[in-house]
Amino acid sequence: MKQKTLFYCTSCGNETAKWAGKCPACGAWNTIVEQPEQPRTAGKIPPSRSAGGPRRRACPVTELRTDEEIRFPTGMGELDRVLGGGAVKGSLVLVGGAPGIGKSTLMLQICDQLCKSSRVLYVSGEESEHQLKLRAKRLHVDSPNLLVLSETSLGEVLEAVTAEAPEVLIVDSIQTLWNEALDSPAGSVSQVKDCAMALMQVAKGRGITVFVIGHVNKEGSIAGPKVLEHMVDCVLYFEGDQHAAHRILRAAKNRFGATNEIGVFEMRDSGLVEVENPSELLLSGRPEDAPGTCVTCVMEGARPVLAEIQALVVSTAGSNPRRTSNGFDYNRFAMLLAVLDKRGGLKVSACDAYLNIIGGLWLDEPAADLAAVIALASSYLDRPVPGDLVAVGEVGLTGELRSVSHLEQRISEIHRLGFRRCVVPRRRTGALTAPPGLDLIPAGNIGEAIRAALGARG
Numbered sequence: 001m002k003q004k005t006l007f008y009c010t011s012c013g014n015e016t017a018k019w020a021g022k023c024p025a026c027g028a029w030n031t032i033v034e035q036p037e038q039p040r041t042a043g044k045i046p047p048s049r050s051a052g053g054p055r056r057r058a059c060p061v062t063e064l065r066t067d068e069e070i071r072f073p074t075g076m077g078e079l080d081r082v083l084g085g086g087a088v089k090g091s092l093v094l095v096g097g098a099p100g101i102g103k104s105t106l107m108l109q110i111c112d113q114l115c116k117s118s119r120v121l122y123v124s125g126e127e128s129e130h131q132l133k134l135r136a137k138r139l140h141v142d143s144p145n146l147l148v149l150s151e152t153s154l155g156e157v158l159e160a161v162t163a164e165a166p167e168v169l170i171v172d173s174i175q176t177l178w179n180e181a182l183d184s185p186a187g188s189v190s191q192v193k194d195c196a197m198a199l200m201q202v203a204k205g206r207g208i209t210v211f212v213i214g215h216v217n218k219e220g221s222i223a224g225p226k227v228l229e230h231m232v233d234c235v236l237y238f239e240g241d242q243h244a245a246h247r248i249l250r251a252a253k254n255r256f257g258a259t260n261e262i263g264v265f266e267m268r269d270s271g272l273v274e275v276e277n278p279s280e281l282l283l284s285g286r287p288e289d290a291p292g293t294c295v296t297c298v299m300e301g302a303r304p305v306l307a308e309i310q311a312l313v314v315s316t317a318g319s320n321p322r323r324t325s326n327g328f329d330y331n332r333f334a335m336l337l338a339v340l341d342k343r344g345g346l347k348v349s350a351c352d353a354y355l356n357i358i359g360g361l362w363l364d365e366p367a368a369d370l371a372a373v374i375a376l377a378s379s380y381l382d383r384p385v386p387g388d389l390v391a392v393g394e395v396g397l398t399g400e401l402r403s404v405s406h407l408e409q410r411i412s413e414i415h416r417l418g419f420r421r422c423v424v425p426r427r428r429t430g431a432l433t434a435p436p437g438l439d440l441i442p443a444g445n446i447g448e449a450i451r452a453a454l455g456a457r458g
Contacts (some may be wrong), residue, residue: 003324004037004115005034005035006034007019007020007032007033007034007035008032008033008034008035008189008190009023009025009026009028009031009032009189010031010032010033010189012097012358013036013037014026015073016032016379019032019034020032021026024419026226026345027140027258027362032149032451033188033189035184035188035189035190040241045069045271045304050302052065053153063398064337065258065434068383070088070089070267071085071086071087071089071256072086072087072089072118073084073086073087073113074087074113074114075110075112075113075114075280076106076109076110076113076263076265076274076402077111077274077276078249078263078274078275079106079110079249079263081165081234081261081301081303082236082249082250082251082254082257082261082262082263082265083234083251083254083256084254084256084257084258087168087209087258088168088209088233088256089207089209090203090206090207090208090209090211091202091203091209091210091234091255092199092200092204092212092232092233092234092258093209093210093211093212093232093233093234093235093236094212094213094214094228094229094232094235094236094239095107095120095162095211095213095214095236096213096214096215096216096235096236096237097215097216097237097238097239098215098216098239099215099384101170101238101239101240101247102238102240102247102265102267103173103213103238104124104126104127104135104172104213105135105139105267105271105272106249106265106272107122107170107172107211107213107240108122108132108135108136108139108141109139109141109271110192111136111141111143111146111168111170111271112139112140112141112143114168115143115144115145116145118145118166118167118168119145119164119165119167119168120145120146120147120166120167120168120170120215121144121147121149121160121161121164121166121168121169121170122148122149122170122172123149123150123151123157123158123160123169123170123171123172123177124148124149124172124208125150125151125152125173125177126148126172126176127171128150129148130148132148132150133148133296135377138269138270138271138316139270139271139382140270142270145215147160147164147166152176152177152178153177153178153180154177154178154180154194154195154198155179155180157171157177157201157251158198158302159230159266159367160184161202161206163210166208167209168209168210168211168212169199169202169203169209169211170210170211170212170213170251171199171211171212171213173212173213173214173215174192174195174196174212174213174214174228175192175214175215175433176198177191177195177199178451179194180193180196182194192228192229193231195229195336196212196231196232200231200276204337206310208295212232214228216237223456224320229253232253233256234251234253234254234256235252235253236249236250236251236252236294237249237250237251237252237255239360240267240360241360244359244360245263245266245267245268245274246265246266246267246275246278246281246359246360247264247265247267248262248263248265248284248360248361249262249263249264250262250263254402258301258412260299260300260301261300261301261302261303262278262300262301262303262305264278264333264397265282266281278303278305279304279305279306279307279413279417280417281359282305282306282307282308282359282361283308283417284297284304284357286308286387289384289386289387290377290384290449291381291382291383291384291385291387291437292310292312292313292375292376292378292379293309293310293311293375293378293384294306294308294309294311294371294372294374294375294378294385294390294453295307295308295309295371295389295390295391295419296309296363296367296370296371296372296387296390296391296392297366297367297390297392297410297413297414298361298363298365298367298368299367299405299409299410304406304409304410304412304413305357305361305396305412305413306359306390307358307361307363307419308357308359309328309354309355309357309358309363309368309371309372309375310356310357310358311353311354311355311356311372311376311378311379312347312352312353312354312377312378312379313348313351313352313353313354313376313379314351314352315351315352316348316350316351316352317352318360319348321349321351321352321353322352322353323337323352323353323354324353324354324355324356325354325355325356326355326356326357327357327360327361327362327363328355328357328362328363328372329354329364333353333355333371333372336373336376336395337349337353337376339364339373339395339396339397339399339446339452340373340376340377340446342399343398343399343445343446343447343454344373344377344395344399344446344447344450345395345447346376346377346380346381346452348376348380350394353376355372355375355376359402359409365404366390366394366395366402366404367392367393367404369393370392370393370394370395370401370425370449371390371391371392373395373446373449373450374391374423374449374450374453374454377450377453377454378453378454381454383454383455385453385454386453388418388419388420388422389419389420389422389423389424390414390419390421390422390423390454391422391449392404392407392410392414392423392424393423393424393425393443394425395446395450398445399445399446399447400427400444401425401426401427401443401444401445401446401449402427403424403425403427403428407428407432408432409425411424411432411434411435411440412435412437415435415438416440419438420437420438420439421438421439421441422438422439422440422441423441423443423452423453424440424441425442425443425444425450426442426443426444427444429444435447
């Protein structure tokens, strides 16, 4: 008898009886895959009820205690910043990233600090014990409290957790774990959901902090069903170019802290090294007297970070000008080009335009608008922006400059890194005092800002 199959959406985990090109739940295209249906027992009573055990009583929120949330440092200050001040006991953290970006290196490095006060069980489904030993030796991680297990069976992993009773569990990776009770292969939708649910029960039921490594697909999201990100407490993305030295760790979800913090690391032969001042790293190698580049200051959580925006505007060879942006929202980039053409008097609509953010940053706040406009105007006019000038401000559709939040913190960071001039919006709330040695240039619209930065007619 042929086994009955169901269809799953790899994006949201929704089950359907037949295949469809578009998922009826989340609307994603070409995400439906076929999996064998697992046998289900109808009317099965939970063990606690069938054994006559006491029913759990709902507790009023006024009787709940918050002192049970115990945080502890991981040994990596940048990781603690992204987690919201440290790891939380009994939490389930998912760390995602492209292959070879440094996820396993990061997890093995924090074991050196964690093993000083806790027992850590490192489960690897991709490397043998010998390979883990070689990597640990290279990273100078050597502690008897670090237990290593090379296993892909979920049952064996749970038995090891019961026998060793670790305080911290690291699983590398969730796509390699498989449950023998399911017929589907490792990495499938049902396997990933079932293994993640088992690890979540381990974390919540036994108070073990669990770190799970997950791979990302070609779209940049964690491979497997989207429901996996809803099950965990924290989702971290480890990003960066494999050919570059620096890596950026950001939180996409965090139940115990903010999601707008970032951590910056530098990859070396001895492992990952924390970068306490990312602005200097991101601005290193900046060209001098080159048209099409401008520096801005954005807020990554509570930390101001200076970033370099580069633009290239050239005459188009075809009838349809090209628009390409990297690290900057494409729709906002197109809007700024239209504002620059209409309100700034620069005919960039007939030119190919390219915008790039140096260092792999993604600038998603409006404070970078003004620097992008000045970089585009600098490339179009072929006039360089002075190397000691920074631009901060939001650009409206009428070409006006609007104030941004945390302007004083941005100004302090700009002054600390040695810049002498800063173009800011004229309309802003509250008084703003410039530090000694920093000249604030107020501008009401993009025309005034371009003239102040380039000395050109705008």
